Amino acid sequence: MRRGWPRSLGLRLLLGSLLWVLLAIALSALLLSWLFEQHLTRQLDAELDRHLHQLIASLEQPADGPLQLRRELSDPRFSRPYSGLYWQLDSLPEHAGLPAVQLRSRSLWDITLPVPDGSGIAPGSPVSQSLPGPQQTQLYARALHATPVRPEQPALLLRVAADQALLDQPLRQFNRVLLASLASLAGGLLLAIFIQLRLALRPLARLRSELRAVHGGQRQQLLGDYPSELQPLVDEFNQVLQDNTASIERARTLAGNLAHALKTPLSVMHNAAQANDSPLAQLFRKQLAQTRQQIDHQLARARVAAALRSPGQRTAVEPVLQSLLRVMRALHAERALQLELQPPSDELAFRGESQDLQEMLGNLLDNACKWASQRVQVSAHAAQGQLQVEIDDDGPGIAEAALEKVMQRGIRADERTPGSGLGLSIVNELAQMYQGRLQLQRSPLGGLRASLRLPLASD
Known part of the structure; x- marks a missing residue:
């Protein structure tokens, strides 16, 4: 200039x-x-x-x-x-x-x-x-x-x-x-x-x-008629978007095929290891489970990378939260947890894949339900041009010194609680790939608050 x-x-x-x-x-x-x-x-x-x-x-x-x-x-x-x-x-x-x-x-x-x-x-x-x-x-x-x-x-x-x-x-x-x-x-x-x-x-x-x-996720292509000086540019841009979407879909298909090709022999090996209860078989089953988790994690990363390059991504937040809460009530039915959703004041939408939003919120909700005593509260709102989802529980919480540590891969707050220690790490990595972030802090309910910030799809 x-x-x-x-x-x-x-x-x-x-x-x-x-x-x-x-x-x-x-x-x-x-x-x-x-x-x-x-x-x-x-x-x-x-x-x-x-x-x-x-x-x-x-x-x-x-x-x-x-x-x-x-x-x-x-x-x-x-x-x-x-x-x-x-x-x-x-x-x-x-x-x-x-x-x-x-x-x-x-x-x-x-x-x-x-x-x-x-x-x-x-x-x-x-x-x-x-x-x-x-x-x-x-x-x-x-x-x-x-x-x-x-x-x-x-x-x-x-x-x-x-x-x-x-x-x-x-x-x-x-x-x-x-x-x-x-x-x-x-x-x-x-x-x-x-x-x-x-x-x-x-x-x-x-x-x-x-x-x-x-x-903002409202369109997948440019619409409308333009003057003759601009219409060729619009047509070329739409063609680029179509080619980009087609390339992303091909990459997703190849990744899915690769995952299916890997999971099938892994399942066979896991079933074979189930028939034997020797220490070697137990080690084998543990390694197979971690390998499957790594495959799922890397597929999620590839899906996010593709979603970031694909225009027109838009996922309504409230239906996803309602669906996940129904699943959590079924999974933790024996504990009779009180799961509350504060309905968003606006029709909030996440600028990204529905599957990624379900995975991030599902991990956070599952973690909250594991540690909650009786109550889990979920709220979503727009903050500084971003989508912010807050999940609170009334459990024992986490010490201030351990808040950053628990988001590292394989680290668990309590080794006695079932899990691989990958849930918060996956959520944090996925959020960062979407230019968002996961923040852990003390909850007003007495336990842990997981605050997840993600890109907000414009109206």
């Missing part, structure tokens, strides 16, 4: 879209503002050029007098002081030997526009200029260099100017409206992108939910 990038695919797409939208909006704002400014400038140029041509048409040169304005220009702003629209006519300084000429509009009042040392303007073509104006304003002007008709007349510089605010104010107003409009557009686009991303990523959320259901 590249540093600095968010892990969320939706957030990546949203941030990428946000950057592109903001960049496009910014470029659009600059371009539209520039185009509008050019439009305003062309309009003002056209207006000032019209006044400039009208000024030229209004000039007259009497034969016996100075240059003068035959009539006032048509726009009344030229007659109102500091109105924002001005004109001025000057003879150029390079013609100092000829009589100087200067005419101004009344709107300039007592202000004279500065005359440059050299016009820098080609005769006959109006150009734009920026000039200081009355009352510390800035003017936008169109200037024209007019060549004299007769040699005794100086060259003239005609200028018509308008307040720069005529350009700046409309442009500012346009920019405000433009930014507000583009901001609204950007918000609408981002909202549309967000909604589109939610709709586009919804199949991924549904796929994640289906995967969670497979992992």
Whole structure:
């Protein structure tokens, strides 16, 4: 994962879209503002050029007098002081030997526009200029260099100017409206992108939910139709699940066949040893019993390993407990034990094989019934996202120092009690293979509490 990038695919797409939208909006704002400014400038140029041509048409040169304005220009702003629209006519300084000429509009009042040392303007073509104006304003002007008709007349510089605010104010107003409009557009686009991303990523959320259901034991395959971009992935994943399930079933069948092949000669040897009561025959029977237990134990380990790789495993807890309690009541009928089950508040399910759950709980219940005086109590509930089953008895219990020791293979708390010492060890190993654990502690009933934690199948 590249540093600095968010892990969320939706957030990546949203941030990428946000950057592109903001960049496009910014470029659009600059371009539209520039185009509008050019439009305003062309309009003002056209207006000032019209006044400039009208000024030229209004000039007259009497034969016996100075240059003068035959009539006032048509726009009344030229007659109102500091109105924002001005004109001025000057003879150029390079013609100092000829009589100087200067005419101004009344709107300039007592202000004279500065005359440059050299016009820098080609005769006959109006150009734009920026000039200081009355009352510390800035003017936008169109200037024209007019060549004299007769040699005794100086060259003239005609200028018509308008307040720069005529350009700046409309442009500012346009920019405000433009930014507000583009901001609204950007918000609408981002909202549309967000909604589109939610709709586009919804199949991924549904796929994640289906995967969670497979992992939690509710499904054995991914269900539903997906977009064409995801459907091949779903089909391939389902095919992998099918192949994995088939491989596990083949491994179970081979293990079962091997166990059956081993148990048959073991049974024959056990029956043969039963006919003889010699010390050698007794040793033989004992070794055969341990060998059978080891086979059962290793088969259980192989079954758990297969179950962990197989999706869709789910076993309801309460029916298994009810069934085991019925068996225990029958096995220990002569002792008249009081076996109690506190019904779970929820429909709890174990994420694993039913046979493994029966073996673990059966060993713990059998152990509790062996040591109980009168009462065994069983409860099951969900704790920290796991299934927790607690089995309490009112027997003598086990000393604190021996709690860990009794879960070791072949160790019994009391050698006088029948058993091989493998029950708690098998339960502990199976629980650990399911990423669970078995914990022994003092019971509130006075005896031993066996607390078994296992993976919980999600709803």
